[in-house]
Amino acid sequence: MCCExxxxxxxxxxxxxSLIDLGRRSAGPEARRHLxxxxxxxxxxxxxxxxxFSLAAAMRQHGWSTSILACSVQHYTGDQRMHGWRLxxxxxxxxxxxxxLRGPRYASNGVARILNMVGFAVLVLLPxxxxxxxxxxxxxxxxVHPLAALAASRLARRHRVPFIFEIRDLWPETLIExxxxxxxxxVARLMRRLERHLCDRATTVITTMPFxxxxxxxxxxxxxxxxxxxxxxxxxxxxxxxxxxxxxxxEGLSFVYLGALGHANAVDQLITGFVAxxxxxxxxxxxxxxxxxxxxxxxxxxxxxxxxxxAIHEAVARTEVPALAGDADCLVVALRxxxxxxxxxxxxxxxxxxxxxxxxxxxGTARGNPLETSGGAIVTGADVEAIAVGLTRMVQLTPxxxxxxxxxxxxxxxxxxxxxxxxxxxxxxxxxxxx
Numbered sequence: 001m002c003c004e005x006x007x008x009x010x011x012x013x014x015x016x017x018s019l020i021d022l023g024r025r026s027a028g029p030e031a032r033r034h035l036x037x038x039x040x041x042x043x044x045x046x047x048x049x050x051x052x053f054s055l056a057a058a059m060r061q062h063g064w065s066t067s068i069l070a071c072s073v074q075h076y077t078g079d080q081r082m083h084g085w086r087l088x089x090x091x092x093x094x095x096x097x098x099x100x101l102r103g104p105r106y107a108s109n110g111v112a113r114i115l116n117m118v119g120f121a122v123l124v125l126l127p128x129x130x131x132x133x134x135x136x137x138x139x140x141x142x143x144v145h146p147l148a149a150l151a152a153s154r155l156a157r158r159h160r161v162p163f164i165f166e167i168r169d170l171w172p173e174t175l176i177e178x179x180x181x182x183x184x185x186x187v188a189r190l191m192r193r194l195e196r197h198l199c200d201r202a203t204t205v206i207t208t209m210p211f212x213x214x215x216x217x218x219x220x221x222x223x224x225x226x227x228x229x230x231x232x233x234x235x236x237x238x239x240x241x242x243x244x245x246x247x248x249x250x251e252g253l254s255f256v257y258l259g260a261l262g263h264a265n266a267v268d269q270l271i272t273g274f275v276a277x278x279x280x281x282x283x284x285x286x287x288x289x290x291x292x293x294x295x296x297x298x299x300x301x302x303x304x305x306x307x308x309x310x311a312i313h314e315a316v317a318r319t320e321v322p323a324l325a326g327d328a329d330c331l332v333v334a335l336r337x338x339x340x341x342x343x344x345x346x347x348x349x350x351x352x353x354x355x356x357x358x359x360x361x362x363x364g365t366a367r368g369n370p371l372e373t374s375g376g377a378i379v380t381g382a383d384v385e386a387i388a389v390g391l392t393r394m395v396q397l398t399p400x401x402x403x404x405x406x407x408x409x410x411x412x413x414x415x416x417x418x419x420x421x422x423x424x425x426x427x428x429x430x431x432x433x434x435x
Contacts, residue, residue: 032063032064033063033065033137033138033430033434034064034066034134034135034137035056035059035064035065035066035067035136035137035138035139035140035430036066036067036069036136036138036139036140036152036155037052037056037066037067037069037139037140037142038069038124038139038140038141038148038149038151038152038155039052039070039142039148040070040071040117040120040144040148041071041075042068042069042070042098043070043074044091044093044098045093045094046317046318046319047074047076047318048076048318048348049075049076049348050318051231051232051348052066052142053068053093053096054232054234054419054422055229055419055426056068056096056423057095057096057419057423058419058420058422058423058424058426059426059427060095060096061423061424062423062424062427063427063431064430065096065097065134066096066097067096067097067098067099067133067134067136068096068097068098069099069101069124069130070098070099070100070101071100071101071103071116071120072089072101072102072103073103073104073105073106073116076290078105078106078107080105082100082102086102087101087102087123087128088100088102088128088129099129099130099133101120101123101124102123103116103119103123104116104119117145117147117148118147120147120148120151121147121148121150121151122151124148124151124152124155125151125154125155135159136155136156136161137161137430137434138156138161138162138163138164138430138433138434139152139153139155139156139159139161139162139163139164140164140165140166140206141153141156141163141164141165141166142166142168143166143167143168143169143171144168144169144171145171146171146191146194146195146198149166149198150197150198153198153201153202162203162204162433162434163201163202163203164202164203164204164205164206164430164433165198165199165201165202165204165205165206166206166207166208167195167205167206167207167208167212167216168207168208170212170215170340170343171191171195172188172191172195173215173340174340175188175191176188177338177339177340178263178264192219195219196219196221199216199219199225200221202225203225203433204225204226204227204429204432204433205221205225205226205227206226206228206229206426206429207226207228207229208228208230208231208346209228209343209344209345210228210230210343210346210367210368211342211343211344211368212226212228212343212344213226213228214342214343215343227429229422229425229426229429230416230417231346231347231351231417232351232417232419233351233352233354233355233413233417233418234355234418234419235355235410235413235414235417235418237322237355238326238352238355238356238357238410239355239357239410240322241322241326252280252282252283252284253279253280253283253284253329253394253395254283254284254286254327254328254329254330255274255283255284255285255286255328255329255330255331255332255391255394256285256287256288256325256328256330256331257285257286257287257288257289257331257332257333257334258288258289258321258324258325258331258349258352258353259288259289259333259347259349260289260290261289261290261291261292261294261297262291262293263292263293263336264335264336264338265291265293265334266334266336266363266364266382267287267293267297267334268293268296268297268300269334269336269363269383269384269387270285270287270332270334270387271285271287271297271300271301271304271306271310272300272304272384272387273363273384273386273387273388273390273391274306274309274310274387274388274391275304275306275310276384276385276388277387277388277391277392277395278388278392279391279392279395280395281309283309283395284309284310285309285310285311285332286310286311286313286328287310287311287312287313288312288313288314288315288316288324289315290315294312297312298312321352322352322355322356325352325353325356325358326356326358328356328358329358329402330358330359330360330361330394330402331356331358331360331361332360332361332362332363333347333349333353333360333361333362333363333364334363334364334387335362335363335364335365335366335382336364337364337365337381337382341364341365341366341367342367343367344366344367344368345366345368345369350370351413353409354371354374354376354413354417355409355410355413355414356406356409356410357407357409357410358402358406358409359376359377359378359394359397359402359405359406359409360377360378360405360409361377361378361380361387361390361391362377362378362379362380363380363381363382363387364381364382365381365382370412370416370417371409373412374408374409374412374413375409375412376405376406376407376408376409376410376412377405377409378390378393378394
């Protein structure tokens with residue numbers, strides 16, 4: 001339901017409905033407390049990156065309603081969610097309120113994106129931007145970039161409620177490891193100082209990586225205030241459309257990669273390893289996604305003369321992912337080695353893969369990889385030779401063995417990474433912060 005214009009005709013606040021205490025009342029009688037989440041890149045249901053919507057929807061059963069403040073420009077596509085000249089728009093999806101704040105469009109990591117970041121942080125602090133939202137009992141400020149979290153900390157101070165700092169990417173450490181920043185440069189030092197300030201200001205620090213407390217402790221943060229709440233998945237979204245694979249599909253195995261085509265994803269290694277592996281000629285690899293490395297990957301497939309067995313497809317809507325994953329015989333994920341993985345990983349596609357009930361080949365080394373304990377994966381290094389060996393091993397398994405691995409993955413995802421569980425954990429954390 002979208003509240004762009006209510007029955008009374010009041011659209012003076014860019015779609016905020018004066019008849020509703022937005023957030024608290026719409027969330028139902030079970031909601032006792034209200035949360036604001038400031039996440040520049042938050043997404044609606046059905047879009048990529050909907051962590052906070054899913055957590056908010058799950059928390060409604062635990063006494064919390066939620067309003068999410070986010071930028072109107074969708075990060076993954078560059079689409080503008082707002083039309084005309086207004087500065088904000090309010091929507092409600094399944095009891096979760098979204099307050100979109102207008103930002104300029106951008107196409108790359110240049111000046112336009114920096115202006116988008118700064119502009120969003122400034123808009124968040126304008127009283128008009130939170131007008132008619134239910135008053136918060138707590139405020140979460142979430143990275144990727146720390147300016148949004150800084151604005152959230154100011155909102156929490158303004159309303160005299162607990163501030164929770166959520167770290168989804170280790171800035172500046174991620175940029176340093178990618179070679180975008182010198183480790184001891186002025187910008188890196190300023191970003192570390194800002195990160196430390198936000199950690200000190202926060203009642204609790206949430207991380208999506210299981211061992212990020214080790215990194216934060218190195219920066220002088222009290223690890224006692226750090227809590228891990230992983231990314232996750234609605235397992236039922238996948239189990240409702242996925243069926244068991246038959247026992248007769250032993251040779252024409254279809255391997256499928258779903259996700260970003262960037263430098264951090266070692267898809268080039270995956271392609272080369274697939275060609276080098278001892279696989280039946282009927283085995284295929286489908287790569288579905290978008291990213292800066294897409295053209296290079298297409299050129300690599302042509303160079304290896306593998307076009308008949310390897311296909312690179314356009315990215316699809318998130319709503320199509322369960323069916324595509326369910327059609328695969330094996331799902332693959334490839335991660336380029338990085339020192340950042342010593343703090344663990346929390347890849348959205350990994351949990352979606354597990355929920356799909358399919359066996360997984362995971363190429364890459366990361367501390368605490370859940371696939372090492374799920375019982376449903378072959379985990380290898382990210383080099384070409386290791387990937388080739390892993391693919392060959394997967395083909396040599398019987399259909400019954402692969403089916404058993406898929407069931408293990410789905411069960412593990414339901415027990416540990418379903419948003420019902422993660423939402424309950426976050427609600428408990430917020431209750432303690434408020435208390």
